Amino acid sequence: MPPPEPVAAFVRWFWIPEWRLAAGRTSRQHVIAFPACNLVVEPHTVGLSGPTTRRSHRDLTGTGWAVGALLRPAAVPFFVADPARLRDAYLVVDLPDLQSRVTDAMTGATERAQRHVLAVDAFAGWLTATLPPPDPEALLANTMTELIDTDPGVVRVEDVAARLHVSIRSVQRLARRYVGLPPLAMIRRRRLQEAAQRVRTDPSTDLAAVAAQLGYADQAHLANDFRTVLGFTPSAYRGSTQGSGTAVVR
Template sequence: MLYPASLPTFHREPATGDLAVFVRWFWIPEWDIEPGRTSRQHLIGFPACNLVVEDTVTGISGPTTRASHRDLTGKGWAVGALLRPAAVPALVEDVSLLRDAYREVELPELSAAVRTAMNAKGPGDDRRGAAVAVFTEWLLSRMGSPSDEALLANRMVETAETNPSVQHVADLAAHLHLSTRSVQRLATKYVGVSPASLIRRRRLQEAAEKLRHDPSLDLAALAHEFGYADHAHLTNDFRTNLGFTPSNYRKSLSDG
C-alpha cells in the first residue's frame, strides 16, 4: 500500500500447514464508507495472482507491472488469497494473459462458503476465521501435490523478492544454479512477468517503504542503496511503474 493511513479495516491471515506452499497469506479488507464519499486505495501490487471473493463477485487478478487503485464506496468486504507460483497451474491456464488484468470466475462452492462466513452475525474474528477455513479447504481440494518445478518457481520468486544481493537476472540464475533461460521460462509459466520485473518490483517496494518511513532521505543515496546507477534511473523506474517520481511521492506523504 502506498498510503496505508487511508486503508479500510485490513486483516492479514497467514496460510498454514499444507496450504503454505500454495498461498502466502489471506487478506481481508472491510469498509463502511459514508454515503457520498469515496476512499481511493493506491497500491503497488505483488507480481502474483490473487483469488478474491467479494459479496457479489469472485475473480482472479493477475500479476501487476504498475501501480493501481480502487475506489471503495458503501459497505463491503473482500477475502483474497495471495497465491504462490505453485498454485497457478491449478487455477490459471495461461498466467501471462492475466498480466495487469482481472477476470471474473464462476466458483459457486467457494463463493457461497466464503459469503456465508463473512455475512454471518457474530464477532469479526470469528467471521474472518471461518472464511479463511472454508477458503483453505476449497483450495486444498484443488491443488494436489506441487511438482519439483513448481517448488523451484516458489523459490525463484522468494529469492527475487527477499535477497538484496540479487540485483540482476544473472544473479538470480546463479543463486538458483540455473541458466538465465531456465529462470525466464519459470517466470513465464508460473508468474506471468519477467524475472527482471520481479527484481525491479522488490527494489521499488523497498524504496517506497524507505521514503514513507523517512521522507528526508537523500534520493541519490537511496538510488545507490537499491542498485540504481544514479538518481535519474530510480526516478525513471518510479515514473514508469508507479506514475510519479520519488520527489512527488515524498511531497504527497508530507502533504497528507
C-alpha cells in the first residue's frame, strides 16, 4: 500500500500479509528483498529487518499477520546508527506504542480491507509523531536510492555521482549511513531483481539479451549474480517459475 503523504519521505510502501494455515501445515515464503530496512509490527513484537544480500525465507504456520514498512533511507538513522551491522539480520526493537496502535487496528475491524487501512493509518500516525523532519542530506539519500532503483542507465557508481552532482565518495558515504550496503551492491541488486522479474514473467526470454540490456558484461556475469544471491542459475530459476515456484521478488 502506498504511504500517506505525511510519511512519504520515510516509507516507500506498507505491506500487510495475513495467513491462516491448517494445523501441521507450513508455508515457506522465499523473498528477494529490496536492499533496504523494513520496520515490521507483529502481534507480540516489533522488529527491524536490515538490508539483505541474498535470498531469504520465512516459514509461516498457524494464524498470523504482519504490518511492515519498507523504509526509505531518510528514516533509517532514527532506528539504527550503522545499518551495515543489520545486513541479513533482524533486530527486535522496543516500540510498545507502535506495536499497540497497529495491533489495535489489526484486531479491531472485521473486514480485511478496513483492517489494512486502519493499520497503515496507525503506523503512519506513529511515524509522523515520532520522527523529526528529514534534513537535506537524508532527502539526498532518498533521491540516490530512487535513482538507482528506477534508472536503467545507472550501471556504475560514477553514474550515480554524475546524476546527483556529487563526488563518488559522497555517494559511498550516503549509502553507508542510510542504506547499509555499498552503492555498487545496490545497483547489482536492482539489476538482478529486474532480471528475475523478466525471467519469471516471460520464461522464454533470451538470457543473453537480458544480460546485455541490464548492463552485465555477459550472460556469465548475470548467472554468477543469480548463484550468489539466489543459490541457483537463471535457467534453474526459469524452470522453478514454470513449476511450483521457489522465489518471490519484492
